[in-house]
Structures are given as C-alpha cells and as structure tokens.
Amino acid sequence: MNKRSLRILGFYQVQNMLVRLAPSRLSKEIARRLRPVSDADVIAKNLTDTEEAVRCLQTETSTPFGGIVDIRPSLEKAKREVTLDSHECIDIWNNLQHYGEIRSFFAERGADYPQLAEEAEVIGDFSQLAHSFAQVFDNNRQIRDNASPELMRLRSCIVELERQTKRYVNNVLQNKEYQKYFQDALVTVRNNRYVIPIKQEYRHAFPGIVHDTSASGSTLYVEPLAIVNANNDLQAARIGETKEIERIFRRLTAKVQQQYSDLYESTKCVGQLEFAFAKGQLALKMKACRPAVPKTRIIKLIQARHPLIDPKHVVPNTIIIGGDYRILLITGSNTGGKTVSMKTLGLLVLMHQAGLFIPVSESSELPVFRDVFSDIGDEQDISQNLSTFSSHMKQLIYILKHCGPDDLILADELGSGTDPAEGSAIAIAILDAFYKKGAYVMVTTHYNDLKNYAYNTPGIENGHVEFDTETLQPTYKLRIGAAGSSHAFSISERLGMPKDILEKAKDLRSKAQDMDMEKVLTQLNAQAKKMDEEQAELEYRLREARKLEDDLRKEKDKVTSKRQDIIDASRRDAVDLKRNLRVEAEKIIRELKAQSKVGTDREKAKAIDKARRAIQQISLPEAAKPQRDPIDLSKLKVGQQVFVNNLDSVGTVEDIGAKQLTVSVRGMTVRVKSKDVSAPYLDELKKEKQAEKKAAAASSFRPIRTSSVATELNVIGKTFSEALPEIERFLDQALAAGFSPVKIIHGKGSGALRRQVHAFLDDQPFVKKYQLDDVDGGGAGVTLVYF
The missing domain is CATH 2.30.30.390 (Hemimethylated DNA-binding domain)
Known part of the structure; x- marks a missing residue:
C-alpha cells in the first residue's frame, strides 16, 4: 500500500489511537505493525475478528484480557539454557494463569465467537507447568520455604543461627566492661554480618573486626571476635540458600525450555487476541461498523464521518462512486469540505483494508482496492526547484505510471498552480487517462471547464459542497449530481474585503462568458437542496409510519392471543360449571324424590324449602364488569x-x-x-x-302493570307451607315492580309463623333487610321487607 497515502490521509493517527487502546506490549507491537492489505480473504478474516470482539464486548460482562507480559525475551533465555531469575519466573507464571483463563473463556463460547475461539485453540494447556511454579512461589510471589527439602532445611538452620547469633551479641552488649565503648547499645548489620556501633576513640580497646564507619567517622561498626564463628556459620547457611534457589530456578528454566515452542506460539496468539479486542474497543469508541463488500464494485458510504474530527462537530456525508460513473468531480467553495470529503473516503478505505470498522451507517458498501494513490496538499520542494504545479505534476505522473483498474485515486485541486486554461486542459487529459485505466477517482477543482467536461462525458459525475449564501458559511454537506460555485465573492466579503474592490470584481465577473452557467448552477443546487430536504422528510415520515404499523401489528397479535386465551379459559370454566350444576341438581332431585315417598306435608314443605335454598346458593361467579360511561x-x-x-x-x-x-x-x-x-x-x-x-x-305474554301489583300480603290463619307460595309470588312481583318496602301481615299469635317468615327472608339474597312495623302500622304482626 502506498506509504505516501498512509501519511497524507491520516492512517498513522488512527493507528496511534489503536496503540493506546492495546493493553500489553505484545498487542501494542502488533498495532504498530498494522498496515492495509489488498487480499480480500485476509481482510475478511481481520474484519471478522473485529466483529466478534465488538459483539463480545457488548455481550459479556467481562473479558479475561489484561495483565499479560511479553515473556518472549525470557523464553529465548530459557531456550539458550540461561537460568531465569525470580522476576522472569513470576512473569511466566502470571502469563500461564491468564492463558488458562483465555483458553477456557473461548472454549465455553465457541458457538458465539467461532473464529476467535478457533484462534484461541493455539493456546496450549500449561496446567502442569503452572503447578510447578505454584510449588515454588506462594500467592504473594515469594519463594516458599518448602520449595525443596534442602531449602526448607537451610532456612530452618538460618533461623536457628540468627537466634543464636543475636543471643551472643546481646551478651556482649550486656557486658558492663564494654558499656563505655558503645555508641548505641543496639545491633546492626554490615556485609550480611551482625556488628555493634563502637566509638572511634575505643577502636583499639574493643576486640573485633571493623566492617564500616559512619559518615562523620565518629562511629565504627565492629564485629566482636566472640561472634565471628557464629556469623561465619550464618553466612555459610545463607550462601547455601542462594545456591539452592538457583538450583530451583534452573529446574524451572529446564521445564520452560521443554515447552518453548508451545509457550512462544501461545504468547503470540494471546497478543493477537488482545489486538482484536483493541480493534473492537476502537470500533465502539468511533460508533463504527463493518461495511458489506459489494459484488458490483461500487463505493457506497452512507453517512460517512471522518474518524479524526471531533464527533460533536463532524458532518456526515454520503459518498457514492461506481455504477454509471467511476470519476467524481467535487467543486464548491474553499474551506467548504471538499478535501475533508476526499480524505474521509481515502482513510476509510485504508482502515477497512486494515481490518478496522469504519464510522458509516450499516447499509454502506465498500470494495477492496489494490492500492490507494493520493495527491493532496502542496509539497513544493525548494531544494529540488519544484513549484506547487511541478510538485503536483510529479506526483500525478507517478500515479499515472503505477495505477490500474483496481486502484483508488484521490487528487486535490487538479490542474491548479498554473495558467487556468492550460491547467484545465491538462486536468481533462489526466482524467481521461484515469478513466481509461479503469481506476476509481475522486478529484476536486474550481475550473468551470472541468465542470462542463463532467456534464458532457459519460462515466464522470459532478458533485459539490454546499454553501449557505444567507449566513455566508459552508455547511460541509456533499451533494452528488450537480456542480457548485466557488463563492469567492461571498467568502471574501465574510473575511472583510473592502466593498469597492468587491463591486469592481463582480462587475468584471459579470462580463465573463461563463457567467450564465454560474447562475444556472446556483439555481440547480438550490433546487437539489430543497428536493433533498423534502426526501429526508418523506423518509422520516415513512420510517415513523412503518414503526407505527409494526407496533399496531404487535398489539393486534397480543390482543388476538389474549382473546383466544380468554375464550379457552371461559370454555373450560363453562364445562366445569355445567358439570357442577348437573351434580347439584341431581342431588336435589334425589332428595326431593326420597322425601316425597315418606313424611308428612310439613316435612315435604321443609324439604322443598331446603331445596329452594340450595338452588339459590348455586350461582355463577360474578365477572368483573367493564367500566361504562355514566348518564348525564x-x-x-x-x-x-x-x-x-x-x-x-x-x-x-x-x-x-x-x-x-x-x-x-x-x-x-x-x-x-x-x-x-x-x-x-x-x-x-x-x-x-x-x-x-x-x-x-x-308470545302473547303481557307484562303486569305496576297498578296491579300489591304492596302488602295478608297470610294470617295460614300455615307456613300454605303461605310460602303466596309469599314467594308476592315478593317476586314487588321486586319486579320496584316497590320497597312491602308488608307481610302474619299476625302476632304464638309468633311461630312470624319466625318462619323471618327465617325464609334471611335466606333471600335480594332482601336487603326486614323489620317489624311500628305500633300504628301493626307492630309485631306486620313485617316490612326492603329490597
């Protein structure tokens, strides 16, 4: 891939963002080596890595990455049989633990992230090697006392010798004969030997070996002769400990050497997986996605955003090249976004072919290019006597020699830096050569001759960046299908150009031959902008209507499902109710039949009354009634x-x-x-x-009018069984007529008939209450019934 394009288009800046996101030295190294490629299969694989990493970051609560150390130098030492030190062994042990976690993570999620899981299969099983390290180091990464039997013996011996040596030193310190010699009555260590601080003037009076002096020279650190042998024994034990630890590390180094290849490949694999997740984090940070690779080579970047511009200020643009045209000619005002649009296209192509997601909408499509050539910016070289025009021409000549049908060419201000007429002619000839070579081209220009050429030549399309003539500010929106004006006068006015100079310039411009074309372009662009706004509004309303339609369809499905559930439940309840009613009715019929065969009239009346109450208790469960609108x-x-x-x-x-x-x-x-x-x-x-x-x-049935319904019933002199049918009929008619209260005249007598009537009323669900009438109305001989 062209290195000049990588630099000009800003690929290295995106790469630096990726390096900062990479968690370890391994993955940072891979990120620094990242370059776009032209192999479609390699690009697809790299993009799939990024895609699965993005999905994993969005789905999983945590990932097993982080804390990996680059142990390749340590592995090389082990390969050459150079004994590893403590830090190197601990780094390898840490990595082995992380390798196991990563291996298990993807083994359990192979169906969700198949490509990453397949790559993770390279990571070896180092559980035995990790166990060997765990036998040497504890959880605090310190060497265990029981790392070997000899080390345990030596450390026990050192503890005992230190205790004895300290006891000897304390005996010396407690000797009254030596008290005046001591600078401080304490024990210290010099050269791994216990010593006592002695005053300078008593150096010859105190028997011992001088190991050090203080900075002022007033204190000597002397090892008493009485403890020389004890210090010697202690030092010998410590030397033995050091040698035993070296032997343990040699044993661990040999085990690492035996698995060198597996460890090296596993380390590289983990670095690649970390790098894939760094790409995933970059995609989420940019709100980027994976574009489709079209079968018909067409660039269709929908709502593309430049990844190096602040997301709060970047203006998304749609860039389409291919199909009916392979060359897009962009015109418009200076500082209007022509170069940014071109750089956006080039940088997104480079990112895509480097396996990175790009900030576009999900409906975008982007083919694979063999190379990307760019001629953007003024790179005149004084040392080589190259002017602006010469610099552009030198680069364009290089592109013409090396470009082909699968290349993308980006050229800024084509033909500028020389006479406009000659520059336009050269630019048209270059565009014609690019088209014949089959390349995809995006160029910017201010020349009207090139605009006319694009209008009249098949395979070339005009485009422009918008300029708001009311605010005199560019909108940075790219419009494809029409050329644009440079708006030099408006920009000069905004920058403070004197009015008399502007008026003179406008007068001269009005006499130019192509002035009519500028007016037509302005009108066309205004109409195109209006149509785009109307189309955007229609698309928004269509999306809202479709969303509403989907919501209504889902709601209908819910109602239909719920309605069927209610019908099924009601059918089951009805079957159960029917069965229960049949059982209760059969039970009542059997009891009536049995009672009719035997018993007196009074017993039969009681049986009928009992059956009536049983039937009244058989009722349907009340259903919740819907809320109805009240009457005004x-x-x-x-x-x-x-x-x-x-x-x-x-x-x-x-x-x-x-x-x-x-x-x-x-x-x-x-x-x-x-x-x-x-x-x-x-x-x-x-x-x-x-x-x-x-x-x-x-039916010939005629309802009973209220005038024919009585409000009182006299049952005096009748038995309860004789009065009961009349009471029932009387209460039914009064209830239907809406009379409340009504009177039942039963007389006083012994009170038996009154008690039976009251017992009957207690079992009637439609009776709200009943009470005896007042003295004037009959007293205890009359009962008032309220419904």
Missing part, C-alpha cells in the same frame, strides 16, 4: 333508553325522580337509583330491538 342526568328525558347495570339490560325511562328513575325493562317496570344506569352501546340497542320483536311474535 341534566340531559336525561322520559322515553330515552338507558342501560340498567344491576339487571344487565336496556330499558326505557318512564319517570325521572330526584334520586330514582322509573325504567321499563322488557315490559317490567322497576325503580332504580340514578347511579345504577349508564349509557347503552349501539350494538346493545340493536339487540334489544331484535329481542322485543322476537318476543312479540313468539
């Missing part, structure tokens, strides 16, 4: 139809009282409270009319 009483009129909630039926209003309404329900007149009626539904009104017509045609 101020607008209610006689003759209006209402829904009576308690009767679950539609009726007609016959009279409107202060607190009660008189309503006719299918020929039966009832009095109800105003709060117990509500507005009927349309389908309920239709059903009521159909039911009335059907009833009128099938």
Whole structure:
C-alpha cells in the first residue's frame, strides 16, 4: 500500500489511537505493525475478528484480557539454557494463569465467537507447568520455604543461627566492661554480618573486626571476635540458600525450555487476541461498523464521518462512486469540505483494508482496492526547484505510471498552480487517462471547464459542497449530481474585503462568458437542496409510519392471543360449571324424590324449602364488569333508553325522580337509583330491538302493570307451607315492580309463623333487610321487607 497515502490521509493517527487502546506490549507491537492489505480473504478474516470482539464486548460482562507480559525475551533465555531469575519466573507464571483463563473463556463460547475461539485453540494447556511454579512461589510471589527439602532445611538452620547469633551479641552488649565503648547499645548489620556501633576513640580497646564507619567517622561498626564463628556459620547457611534457589530456578528454566515452542506460539496468539479486542474497543469508541463488500464494485458510504474530527462537530456525508460513473468531480467553495470529503473516503478505505470498522451507517458498501494513490496538499520542494504545479505534476505522473483498474485515486485541486486554461486542459487529459485505466477517482477543482467536461462525458459525475449564501458559511454537506460555485465573492466579503474592490470584481465577473452557467448552477443546487430536504422528510415520515404499523401489528397479535386465551379459559370454566350444576341438581332431585315417598306435608314443605335454598346458593361467579360511561342526568328525558347495570339490560325511562328513575325493562317496570344506569352501546340497542320483536311474535305474554301489583300480603290463619307460595309470588312481583318496602301481615299469635317468615327472608339474597312495623302500622304482626 502506498506509504505516501498512509501519511497524507491520516492512517498513522488512527493507528496511534489503536496503540493506546492495546493493553500489553505484545498487542501494542502488533498495532504498530498494522498496515492495509489488498487480499480480500485476509481482510475478511481481520474484519471478522473485529466483529466478534465488538459483539463480545457488548455481550459479556467481562473479558479475561489484561495483565499479560511479553515473556518472549525470557523464553529465548530459557531456550539458550540461561537460568531465569525470580522476576522472569513470576512473569511466566502470571502469563500461564491468564492463558488458562483465555483458553477456557473461548472454549465455553465457541458457538458465539467461532473464529476467535478457533484462534484461541493455539493456546496450549500449561496446567502442569503452572503447578510447578505454584510449588515454588506462594500467592504473594515469594519463594516458599518448602520449595525443596534442602531449602526448607537451610532456612530452618538460618533461623536457628540468627537466634543464636543475636543471643551472643546481646551478651556482649550486656557486658558492663564494654558499656563505655558503645555508641548505641543496639545491633546492626554490615556485609550480611551482625556488628555493634563502637566509638572511634575505643577502636583499639574493643576486640573485633571493623566492617564500616559512619559518615562523620565518629562511629565504627565492629564485629566482636566472640561472634565471628557464629556469623561465619550464618553466612555459610545463607550462601547455601542462594545456591539452592538457583538450583530451583534452573529446574524451572529446564521445564520452560521443554515447552518453548508451545509457550512462544501461545504468547503470540494471546497478543493477537488482545489486538482484536483493541480493534473492537476502537470500533465502539468511533460508533463504527463493518461495511458489506459489494459484488458490483461500487463505493457506497452512507453517512460517512471522518474518524479524526471531533464527533460533536463532524458532518456526515454520503459518498457514492461506481455504477454509471467511476470519476467524481467535487467543486464548491474553499474551506467548504471538499478535501475533508476526499480524505474521509481515502482513510476509510485504508482502515477497512486494515481490518478496522469504519464510522458509516450499516447499509454502506465498500470494495477492496489494490492500492490507494493520493495527491493532496502542496509539497513544493525548494531544494529540488519544484513549484506547487511541478510538485503536483510529479506526483500525478507517478500515479499515472503505477495505477490500474483496481486502484483508488484521490487528487486535490487538479490542474491548479498554473495558467487556468492550460491547467484545465491538462486536468481533462489526466482524467481521461484515469478513466481509461479503469481506476476509481475522486478529484476536486474550481475550473468551470472541468465542470462542463463532467456534464458532457459519460462515466464522470459532478458533485459539490454546499454553501449557505444567507449566513455566508459552508455547511460541509456533499451533494452528488450537480456542480457548485466557488463563492469567492461571498467568502471574501465574510473575511472583510473592502466593498469597492468587491463591486469592481463582480462587475468584471459579470462580463465573463461563463457567467450564465454560474447562475444556472446556483439555481440547480438550490433546487437539489430543497428536493433533498423534502426526501429526508418523506423518509422520516415513512420510517415513523412503518414503526407505527409494526407496533399496531404487535398489539393486534397480543390482543388476538389474549382473546383466544380468554375464550379457552371461559370454555373450560363453562364445562366445569355445567358439570357442577348437573351434580347439584341431581342431588336435589334425589332428595326431593326420597322425601316425597315418606313424611308428612310439613316435612315435604321443609324439604322443598331446603331445596329452594340450595338452588339459590348455586350461582355463577360474578365477572368483573367493564367500566361504562355514566348518564348525564341534566340531559336525561322520559322515553330515552338507558342501560340498567344491576339487571344487565336496556330499558326505557318512564319517570325521572330526584334520586330514582322509573325504567321499563322488557315490559317490567322497576325503580332504580340514578347511579345504577349508564349509557347503552349501539350494538346493545340493536339487540334489544331484535329481542322485543322476537318476543312479540313468539308470545302473547303481557307484562303486569305496576297498578296491579300489591304492596302488602295478608297470610294470617295460614300455615307456613300454605303461605310460602303466596309469599314467594308476592315478593317476586314487588321486586319486579320496584316497590320497597312491602308488608307481610302474619299476625302476632304464638309468633311461630312470624319466625318462619323471618327465617325464609334471611335466606333471600335480594332482601336487603326486614323489620317489624311500628305500633300504628301493626307492630309485631306486620313485617316490612326492603329490597
């Protein structure tokens, strides 16, 4: 891949971002070596690594990466049989533990991340080697006392010798004969030997060996002759300990040497996996995705963003090259974003072919290119006598010699730096040569001749960057399909150019031959902008409508499913209820039959009464009734139809009282409270009319008017069994007529009939309460019944 393009387009800056995200020296090294490639299979594999890493980072709560050390230098030492030191052994042991975690992580998730799991299979099983290190080092990374039998013996011996030596030194310190010699009555260590600080003037009076002096020279550190042998024994034991530790490290080094190849390959594999996850982190940071590779070589980058521009300020653009045209000519104002659009395309191509996700929308497509050539910026070289034009020409000549049909060419300000007429001619000839070579090209220019050439030449398309003439500011939006104006006058005015100079320049420009074309371009661009805005609005509304449609479809599916569940549950409940009713009815019938064969009339009446109460207790469970709309009483009129909630039926209003309404329900007149009626539904009104017509045609029944319903019943002189049918009929008619309270006249007598009537009323669910009438109304001989 062209190194100049990597530098100019900013690939190294993206690479530095990746290096900072890499967690270890291994992965940072791989990131620094990263370069775009042109092999489609290698690119696809690298992108799949990134894709699986992104999915893993988004799905898993944690990943087993971090804490890996580059142990390759230590492995090379072990290969050459150079004994490893303590730090190197600990680094290898740490890595072995991480290798096992990474290996297990991907082994358990092979179905979720198949390519990364396959790569992780290279990591070897080093459990035995890790166990060997664990026998030498404890959890604090210190050498265990029992790392070997000899080390345990030597360390025990050192502890005992230190105890004895300290005891000898304390004996010397406690000797009264030597007290005046001591600078301080304490024990210290010099050259790994216990010594005592002695005053300088007593150096010849105190028997011992001088090992050191203080900075001022007033204190000597003397080893008493009495403990020389004890120090010698202690030093010998310590030397033995050091040699034993070296022997242990040689043994560990030999084990590492035996598995050198597996350890080296595993280390490289872990570095590659870490690098893949660094790419995943970069993709998430950029909100990037993987574009599709099209079968027909077409560049379609939707809402592409330059990755090196602050996301808060970057303007997304759609770049399409291919199909009907392979050369895109970008025109427009200076500082309007032409070069940024070109660099965005080039950098995203390089990132894609380096296995990185790019900041575009998911519907984007990007083919694989053999190379990317760029001629962007002014690189004139004074030492080589190269002007701006010469520098551009030198680079373009190089590109013309090396480019081919699978290359991407980016050229900024093509033909600039010389006479406009000659520059335009050379630029057109170069574009024609690029087209014949089959390359994909994106160029910028201000020349009108090139705009005309693009309009009149198949395979070349115009594009421009927008400029807001009202605010005199560029919008940085790229529009493909029409050329744009340079807006030199507007920009000069915004920068403070004197008005008289601008007026003179405009007058001269108005006399130019191509002035009409500038006006046409301005009008076309304004129309194109308006159409794009309308299309964006239509697309937004279409997305909202589709979203609403999907929501409604899901809601409908939920309602349908719930409705079926309710129907199934109701059917099961109905079957169970039918079965229970049948059982209860059969039980009551059997009891009545058995009672009819034997027993007196009174016993038969009691049996019938008992059966009646049993049937009344068989009731359907009340279902939760839906909330209905209340009636506006101020607008209610006689003759209006209402829904009576308690009767679950539609009726007609016959009279409107202060607190009660008189309503006719299918020929039966009832009095109800105003709060117990509500507005009927349309389908309920239709059903009521159909039911009335059907009833009128099938029956000659005429309802009892309220004028024919009595409000009191006299059963004095009758037995309870004789009075019961009359009481039941009387209560049914009074209830239907809406009368409350009504009177049952049973007389005083012995009180037996009154008690039986009261017992009967206790079992009636429609009776709200009952009480004896006052003295004027009959007292204990009359019972008032309230519904």
